[in-house]
Amino acid sequence: MAASQKGDLSASERKILQVISAGDEQEASQLLASKDVRVNCLDEYGMTPLMHAAYKGQADMCHMLLQYGADVNCSQHEYGYTALMFAGLSGKTDITSMLLDAGAEKNLVNSVGRTAAQMAAFVGQHDCVTVINNFFSRARLEYYTRPQGLEREPRLPPRLAGPLHKIIMTTNLNPVKIVMLVKEDPVLVDVVALEKCYQVMDMLCEQCVKQQDMNEILAIKMHYISCVLQKCLAFLQKQDDKLDALVMNLLRGRDSDGFPQYQEKFIRDCIKKFPYCEATLLQQQVRIITPKEIGIGNDPTAFSVLNQAVTGQMTFVDADYCATCGEKGAEKRCSLCKAVTYCSLMCQKLHWFTHKKMCRCMQEQDADPEMDTPRLKELKDDESDLVMETANFLQELCLRAEKQVATAGGCPAELLACSSTSAEGPSCTHD
Ligand SMILES: [Zn+2]
Numbered sequence: 001m002a003a004s005q006k007g008d009l010s011a012s013e014r015k016i017l018q019v020i021s022a023g024d025e026q027e028a029s030q031l032l033a034s035k036d037v038r039v040n041c042l043d044e045y046g047m048t049p050l051m052h053a054a055y056k057g058q059a060d061m062c063h064m065l066l067q068y069g070a071d072v073n074c075s076q077h078e079y080g081y082t083a084l085m086f087a088g089l090s091g092k093t094d095i096t097s098m099l100l101d102a103g104a105e106k107n108l109v110n111s112v113g114r115t116a117a118q119m120a121a122f123v124g125q126h127d128c129v130t131v132i133n134n135f136f137s138r139a140r141l142e143y144y145t146r147p148q149g150l151e152r153e154p155r156l157p158p159r160l161a162g163p164l165h166k167i168i169m170t171t172n173l174n175p176v177k178i179v180m181l182v183k184e185d186p187v188l189v190d191v192v193a194l195e196k197c198y199q200v201m202d203m204l205c206e207q208c209v210k211q212q213d214m215n216e217i218l219a220i221k222m223h224y225i226s227c228v229l230q231k232c233l234a235f236l237q238k239q240d241d242k243l244d245a246l247v248m249n250l251l252r253g254r255d256s257d258g259f260p261q262y263q264e265k266f267i268r269d270c271i272k273k274f275p276y277c278e279a280t281l282l283q284q285q286v287r288i289i290t291p292k293e294i295g296i297g298n299d300p301t302a303f304s305v306l307n308q309a310v311t312g313q314m315t316f317v318d319a320d321y322c323a324t325c326g327e328k329g330a331e332k333r334c335s336l337c338k339a340v341t342y343c344s345l346m347c348q349k350l351h352w353f354t355h356k357k358m359c360r361c362m363q364e365q366d367a368d369p370e371m372d373t374p375r376l377k378e379l380k381d382d383e384s385d386l387v388m389e390t391a392n393f394l395q396e397l398c399l400r401a402e403k404q405v406a407t408a409g410g411c412p413a414e415l416l417a418c419s420s421t422s423a424e425g426p427s428c429t430h431d
């Protein structure tokens, strides 16, 4: 097929651009099937039909164009925009994922040096930013399902690639959710399988750090998933309960306010154990969340720091997240207290053993309107103590890492690894 020059369009090609804008799939399909339309033709601005479809948010149209061989990385646009940038601008996460799956290069920059993720962030399409930053191709994981070099067996049995890839692609980092994803697939609830999976995650983490365009976000995510898988492994070695005890530990709230301490400590520990000092992302995140700036609506638990580092999104206390698994868009409420939301009945049932202690106190709070404000305030005070504690801990961690780099001129990894041996202490006395 002849290479297209900008603006050099046949009548049918002009027509298909209109048809795409109008969203008429049937006609687009007919035009594509005719020989008069080059799927990568360029309009006068250097936009391909795929770019138009992505910008207009037409997912089915994008799918069809890709099937006809649309070049997902065409960058003849006058300002260097790619189809992925247009998808990010449109805010459509389904199109963004589709283009990434089709091989869209996420590091290409436009004429002002911005990537697709940066363009999406610029216009406030944060869900697309998350999708782009968290994308990891299945092919990269499947590399480990084939024996390499002198290996007699692959590092990852092929049957584990699918379920593990699903976990890698999750944008919900709630540890309960990740354990649920493990539980969902019986092949993963197995000591040998978990061991292989976490070892591959560690290798991927190292790869993300060492590759030329170091990807801190994915490195931290891979490390975190490895930690959760190792935790699953440890519980499975102790008892054959299909990880129910682990889920309960992660959900159990402390008596005073229902805050899940075990979960907080677990995530802090994961952050502490991150082995590569070259990554400055966590340090940056910690600086953003300085104790001074903690106010209403901010809740810098270790989870929210991790979540913001990896997904780029803030976790708001009041948003409709499932109290059990952290899934967004939870629409069911506890019918007694109406204060907590769940995504499903199963999640509510899982949470009840610990929520019932708080549920009554929340009802009392509701019952007396006079008490409402002071009571709320009191809870907030408790919360901000913990918030301060976490922020101080993270800042200390950050300062220590910096100090270490400054004095040794090297890597604080050793120090970070060291402090992880004090698994139960939330604050780090190591010096
Ligand atoms: Zn849930």
Ligand SMILES: [Zn+2]
Binding pocket: 334, 335, 336, 337, 338, 339, 340, 355, 358, 359, 360
């Ligand atoms: Zn309740």
